[in-house]
Every structure is written in C-alpha cells, then in structure tokens.
Amino acid sequence: MEWSIQDIARSAGTTSRTLRHYGAVGLLEPSRIGGNGYRYYDEQALVRLQRILLLRELGLGLPAIAEVLDGQRDSAAALETHLDLLEQEQRRIGRQIASVRTTLRKMKGGERLMAEEVFDGFDHTQYQEEVTRRWGAAAYKAGDQWWSSLSAEEKKAHQQEQVDVSTAFGAARDAGLAPDSVEVQGIARRLHEWLRPAVSSVSAGYFAGLGQLYVDEPRYGFEGATAEFVRDAMKIYAERNLSD
DSSP states (O other): OEEEHHHHHHHHTOOHHHHHHHHHTTSSOOSEEOTTSOEEEEHHHHHHHHHHHHHHHTTOOHHHHHHHHHHOOOHHHHHHHHHHHHHHHHHHHHHHHHHHHHHHHHHHHTOOOOHHHHTTTOOGGGGHHHHHHHHOHHHHHHHHHHHHHSOHHHHHHHHHHHHHHHHHHHHHHHTTOOTTSHHHHHHHHHHHHHHTTTSSOOOHHHHHHHHHHHHHOGGGSOOHHHHHHHHHHHHHHHHHHOOO
C-alpha cells in the first residue's frame, strides 16, 4: 500500500514542501515517483516519517535526526525507545500543567509565587537547539556550564528573580506605565542583570533580540500584549544603555 505526497502531508499535519525538503536532504526519499512526477510513499516510509516527526518534537535538528536514523536500523526497537521518551515527556507535561494551575491559583488569590512551583517540569536544556541556532554553540555551552555550577539554593534564587521580574513587568503594564518610563526601565535593568551571569556579553543586539523572541515564542513566559510591552522596554533599554 502507498500514499501520495498530498495524502501523507495532510495526515501528518505537515506540508508537501516539507516532505520534498526531507527528500532533498536525503532524510525521507519517496518510495517511487510516478510517471506524472508525483511522489508516493509506502508503509516503511510512513514509519520513517513518524520517527522523523518524533525526533523533531524532541528538539533535534535535521542533521542530528539523520545520524539517529542511520544508527538505528531496527524500526521497532527505535519506536520502543521513542515510546519511552514520549511517556517521560507525558509525565513532564503533567508536572507543567500542575505547575501552571498552581501559578494561576496563587495569582488569582494574591499569593506569592515560588520558583520551585512555577518551574516544576521545565528543563532548560529543551532550548539547546534554539539557543545554539540563534546565538551559537559557545553561548549555550557557557550558559549551561554556569547553570550546572550553581547550588540548588542558587538555582532557586535565580529562578525566583525571573518570576519576580516577569510579575513586575505584568504589573507595570496593568498599571498603564509606558515601556520607556523610569519604573519599567528599572525592571528591564533587573532583567539585564539577571541575564549577565549566564551570558558572557549581553549586547544591545542580544538583549533586543531576546525581547523579540518573547513575542515570537510565547512558551518563554510572556504572551500577547505583555510580550510586546516587554519587547519594547528591552529595546529601549538596549538602545540607551548597551552597545554591540
């Protein structure tokens, strides 16, 4: 049995363009190409695509995925490994859901947020590929080494400062303060100081770029208008106080 590229793209929630790109880089070749030029995929190709998509969700880039697939020829054994990883991820997401529920309950009740509750189930290494892609492997390595060198109490204090800064930004926006106000720029300074231990040099471009990342990627902690408010405050702070 085989499926057309359109059928596969629709079922997998991807695009024909993506599948053609996978073929171009040697990651997923079609089982055959018809006389009309259409690409068709058999069951073996479907299993390989499933593995590719699973590895993508785990944060691997295409070169790394190619290495994994080349090193694991036994598809059944590979899928057992994936299943184990997915079950681990399911447990981690369950902790994240509980963490967010606790955060919402405390915010609505006016209770102080605690870092160990806010970040339960979150793993800083999940952003390795993105940090490496945006700022280079050296940037991720330096930050990871710094984080690993901290004691449990130091990690908790650092996470708590992130929560406090995020809360301060939200409160400032709710109060109607402008991104360039003295108060909001003071919060931006706190964020800059929070970043400095983990980043060897927080340049203007880096700081402003991080602000844009908060808008582009809500999973980093800010959403909608608040993310845009933080981005604007960070851009202004970078222009006034930092250099490239």
